[in-house]
Structure formats: C-alpha cells, structure tokens
Amino acid sequence: MSRAPARRSTGDRANLYSEITDRIIAELEAGRLPWVQPWGTDQARTAVGLPRNAGSGRPYSGINVLILWGAVIERGYSGQGWLTFRQAKALGGAVRKGERGTTVVYADKFVPEDERRRASEKGEDPQAIPFLKRFTVFNTDQCDDLPEVIATTAPPVPEGLILPRAEALIAGTRVDFRIGGNRAFYNPLHDFVQVPPPQAYFEPVNWHRTALHELGHATGHRSRLDRDMSGSFGSRKYAFEELVAEITAAFTCAALSIVPTVRHADYIASWLDCLREDNRAIIRAASQASKAADWLMGCLPEDVAIPETTPHDEEAA
Structure with missing residues (x-):
C-alpha cells in the first residue's frame, strides 16, 4: 500500500x-x-x-x-x-x-x-x-562525472580569443579554472576560479585581465601564498584583497605583454578608504601583488614565447 x-x-x-x-x-x-x-x-x-x-x-x-x-x-x-x-x-x-x-x-x-x-x-x-x-x-x-549528454558544457571558445601564453599560464597554475556562467569570481572555500567565456566580453583582452584578476585571488589560498582572505564583502580586509588582486593582474598582464587596466573601477572608493586609513596599505598591497605575480609567472612553461609590446600593439589592443 x-x-x-x-x-x-x-x-x-x-x-x-x-x-x-x-x-x-x-x-x-x-x-x-x-x-x-x-x-x-x-x-x-x-x-x-x-x-x-x-x-x-x-x-x-x-x-x-x-x-x-x-x-x-x-x-x-x-x-x-x-x-x-x-x-x-x-x-x-x-x-x-x-x-x-x-x-x-x-x-x-x-x-x-x-x-x-x-x-x-x-x-x-x-x-x-x-x-x-x-x-x-x-x-x-x-x-x-556526469554523462556527457547531461553535464553542463560551456559554449566552445572560438580559436584565437585566448592568447596562447595566457592559456599556458592558466594550465601551468593547476588551479581549477572553469569557463562558463555570466560572472567572474574566485571561490576560496572550494578553491576554483570561474570566468565567463571570452566571447561574452566586448573586447577579448578584457577577458585576460579578468582571468588574471581572479587567478590573483587564487594565489592567496593557504596551499599557495596563504594570504588573509577572511574579509567579508564590504570590509576593509575585503577591499585590501581586491586591491592585491587588481595590482597582481596589472603586473601579470604587463609581464605577458597584455596592456593592463583597472578592471574594478567600482572598488576605487573602498581602496581610497583603505589608503586614507593606513598610509602603508598601498606598499603592503604592491608587495603582496608582486609575490602573487611572481608565483603566477613561475607557472608559465619556459618554452612559451612572450612578444614585446609596441605602441602599435597597444593601439590595436
């Protein structure tokens, strides 16, 4: 019954x-x-x-x-x-x-x-x-481990949208890096990065900046550089970690000959609060960003060529 x-x-x-x-x-x-x-x-x-x-x-x-x-x-x-x-x-x-x-x-x-x-x-x-x-x-x-017909698959990335040197660096980090969804983030609890597909961005170069920003966060995991990532959204610690990730992305972009930029302009106000409150914050952030960028670049295979950036390349980018 x-x-x-x-x-x-x-x-x-x-x-x-x-x-x-x-x-x-x-x-x-x-x-x-x-x-x-x-x-x-x-x-x-x-x-x-x-x-x-x-x-x-x-x-x-x-x-x-x-x-x-x-x-x-x-x-x-x-x-x-x-x-x-x-x-x-x-x-x-x-x-x-x-x-x-x-x-x-x-x-x-x-x-x-x-x-x-x-x-x-x-x-x-x-x-x-x-x-x-x-x-x-x-x-x-x-x-x-779901069957292929059921597992979520992100749209394939058209050839040429991801620079080979960036792709090699991402693979070399061995960070769980996922392409899909409609927002970029690093999940510190489960230690993975997720970034939308490059074709979701108006300019593919911005995908690289975003990916490197999120990888910058991933370097802070306890198994890597072990930074303090305990800050909740809106806190000073959170703003400081965002500043470290942003500078890390800029340093790594420059090292890969990708024109760097400020990606998270909406965080500028909270960064200013950090800097006004602690006049050594920018020095500490830049120092930690250098360590993070060095860690990321250390994952790049030695045989990967990095072209020199010229003014003409910058205009094209």
Missing part, C-alpha cells in the same frame, strides 16, 4: 511561504526582477530557458522557476540543469564535496485513508489536504 505524504503543520507551510516571499522581496529590493531573465540571447552567456531536471528533462514550474533562476544568477552557473543528490549518483556522477544545494518545493494534495472512509460512509466526495515538500537540488555545474 502506498504511503501518504507526511502531514505538514499549517505553521510549517506558512514558514516555507514566508521564506520564498522574503527571498523574492530581497531580489526586488536589490533592483532585480526574478521573472525577467537578465541574460542575452547569444550563447556566450548562461543558457537561456526554463530550469529542468537534467535526468528526466522535465521542466520545473511555478515558484521553482524563480528560485532556480535566482540561484543561477547569484552563483553564476552556466546551465539550467538540476539534480538531487541521489539522481546525480544514479547517473554515475556525484555532487562535489562541500557544494551548497538549492531548496525547491513540491506542492500537491492527498486524501488520507480516514477521510476516504468517512466520505464513503456519508456518500460525500473526499476532501483532499494540501501539502508541501522540500527538495534539495544541485546544478550540474556542482557535479562531477
């Missing part, structure tokens, strides 16, 4: 509704409309479409669409496929250790056996009871 779903109290359902509503309110207050996809129509960005179960292909519906779209935007996933922990395992894959899942909900109704008997005795239609169940799902970006 099939087992009826466990009853949830009215309070449990109300709490779940409140959680979802609060999340949507936060998105709106941040100036984002969760039901308007912020992605372009080109294939250089996150895949456009409804979120779906990556195993069955069945699309999610209702509030789950907004929840999963929000997770894709917030975490920069490159695809719209999702699986439960068990589904990933059944497909021969696995959710990577430490990955945080996304909670979706399943709403339905069921008729308890007691209600069936009561309705039968009185000749009435049985009354169904609504219920909500929570499920935790993981984006295919969070899984390893």
